[in-house]
Amino acid sequence: MNPGGDERVKVVDTPQEWEVLGTEERFRGRVIGVRTDTVRMPADAVADRDYVVHPGSVAVLALDEHDRVLLLRQYRHPVRHLLWELPAGIRDVDGEPPVETAARELAEEAAYRATTWHTLVDLFSSPGMTSERIRVFLARGLSEIPEHERDFEHHHEEIDMPVVWIPLAEAVEKALAGEIHNSPAVAGILAAYAASAGGFASLRPADAPEA
Numbered sequence: 001m002n003p004g005g006d007e008r009v010k011v012v013d014t015p016q017e018w019e020v021l022g023t024e025e026r027f028r029g030r031v032i033g034v035r036t037d038t039v040r041m042p043a044d045a046v047a048d049r050d051y052v053v054h055p056g057s058v059a060v061l062a063l064d065e066h067d068r069v070l071l072l073r074q075y076r077h078p079v080r081h082l083l084w085e086l087p088a089g090i091r092d093v094d095g096e097p098p099v100e101t102a103a104r105e106l107a108e109e110a111a112y113r114a115t116t117w118h119t120l121v122d123l124f125s126s127p128g129m130t131s132e133r134i135r136v137f138l139a140r141g142l143s144e145i146p147e148h149e150r151d152f153e154h155h156h157e158e159i160d161m162p163v164v165w166i167p168l169a170e171a172v173e174k175a176l177a178g179e180i181h182n183s184p185a186v187a188g189i190l191a192a193y194a195a196s197a198g199g200f201a202s203l204r205p206a207d208a209p210e211a
Contacts, residue, residue: 034053060105061189062087083181119208
């Protein structure tokens with residue numbers, strides 16, 4: 001970039017794929033895999049890149065009529081923490097639209113439904129080490145699912161997850177203070193706070209295409 005010139009660089013992430021000369025699968029688990037690609041670099045150099053292959057995820061920032069955010073707490077073994085998070089889940093149903101996955105996760109993890117859905121923010125969780133992409137939705141028009149309609153059973157880390165409602169502004173303060181660390185939660189909270197200034201009019205529809 002030339003600071004003294006007139007040339008402007010368009011700041012938008014762009015799909016691109018450099019030539020892969022070879023691939024070796026290191027591990028294949030139930031959800032993720034680990035792969036090494038040999039990639040042709042600029043100046044005709046070659047380098048190996050290790051990364052986790054991931055099917056992608058969704059998360060839901062549920063916002064009620066009092067501008068409160070729904071958070072739940074879940075144990076995350078790799079980081080040895082109980083983290084406050086948004087309802088979220090893996091995109092593990094072939095062909096299922098992301099917003100339907102998000103609605104299912106909101107129902108199963110928090111026992112809520114929503115009538116209004118928007119795409120809040122898209123992110124790559126850690127693009128230097130995994131292919132995982134996360135779409136965070138804003139869900140409003142919330143109603144609690146009656147006990148007799150809940151047909152889902154929690155297992156493992158999802159057992160006994162406390163659920164709280166906190167004001168959006170307070171959630172922002174907690175994210176900036178380092179009290180909330182989960183990446184889609186932090187991104188969703190800050191994005192919702194920014195979008196709320198314009199009444200959420202700038203948000204994309206729930207079925208917006210992914211890059």
